[in-house]
Amino acid sequence: xxxxxxxxxxxxxxxxxxxxxxxxxxxxxxxxxxxxxxxxxxxxxxxxxxxxxxxxxxxxxxxxxxxxxxxxxxxxxxxxxxxxxxxxxxxxxxxxxxxxxxxxxxxxxxxxxxxx
Amino acid sequence: xxxxxxxxxxxxxxxxxxxxxxxxxxxxxxxxxxxxxxxxxxxxxxxxxxxxxxxxxxxxxxxxxxxxxxxxxxxxxxxxxxxxxxxxxxxxxxxxxxxxxxxxxxxxxxxx
Numbered sequence: 001x002x003x004x005x006x007x008x009x010x011x012x013x014x015x016x017x018x019x020x021x022x023x024x025x026x027x028x029x030x031x032x033x034x035x036x037x038x039x040x041x042x043x044x045x046x047x048x049x050x051x052x053x054x055x056x057x058x059x060x061x062x063x064x065x066x067x068x069x070x071x072x073x074x075x076x077x078x079x080x081x082x083x084x085x086x087x088x089x090x091x092x093x094x095x096x097x098x099x100x101x102x103x104x105x106x107x108x109x110x111x112x113x114x115x116x
Numbered sequence: 117x118x119x120x121x122x123x124x125x126x127x128x129x130x131x132x133x134x135x136x137x138x139x140x141x142x143x144x145x146x147x148x149x150x151x152x153x154x155x156x157x158x159x160x161x162x163x164x165x166x167x168x169x170x171x172x173x174x175x176x177x178x179x180x181x182x183x184x185x186x187x188x189x190x191x192x193x194x195x196x197x198x199x200x201x202x203x204x205x206x207x208x209x210x211x212x213x214x215x216x217x218x219x220x221x222x223x224x225x226x227x228x
Contacts, residue, residue: 032214034215043218043221044218093159095216099214103167104148104150107160107161
């Protein structure tokens, strides 16, 4: 099946620094990638949708200047949490899909971010 | 808009008990429906899916049937194991928005 790899799996950073999370589709071209955030014991909340070569579309309430999303190629999208603060600590999950492959999206293993 | 509602947890069962986790959805058009499982500290794994009405998805003893008339996609397993303890998410995706919309998740505990 289609594989999506997310890196790093976990990261600890100091408050005020920026952190970049990568999401790669390993064996297919991802025309669309999605970024989700999951708080402890809660569901996944969609943060943004990005199409290759276009600006990301952010969900209401998500700060685009704080969560920078780049989708420069058909196999890579990055999420950069800028000037991170403890309240940004969360589990971030990406997913990727190709419209030719149907409606299913394939998920990365997630990145646990802890801001201290 | 599209939404997914699933039964609140946690659900606690003894090993070999029958499991049902209810899921209903609201959507325009004809979405695909999914069940994902998340083990502690891990990402999501697709458990099963159904892409059209009356389809039955099945995997690892779990199954769910796409019921358009009741807009439901209930997850069932005849005999749960301790290793099934996890959080289960019902989700939908359609060709219009391409987004995957998740339910709140149901935490399952299975006791030996």
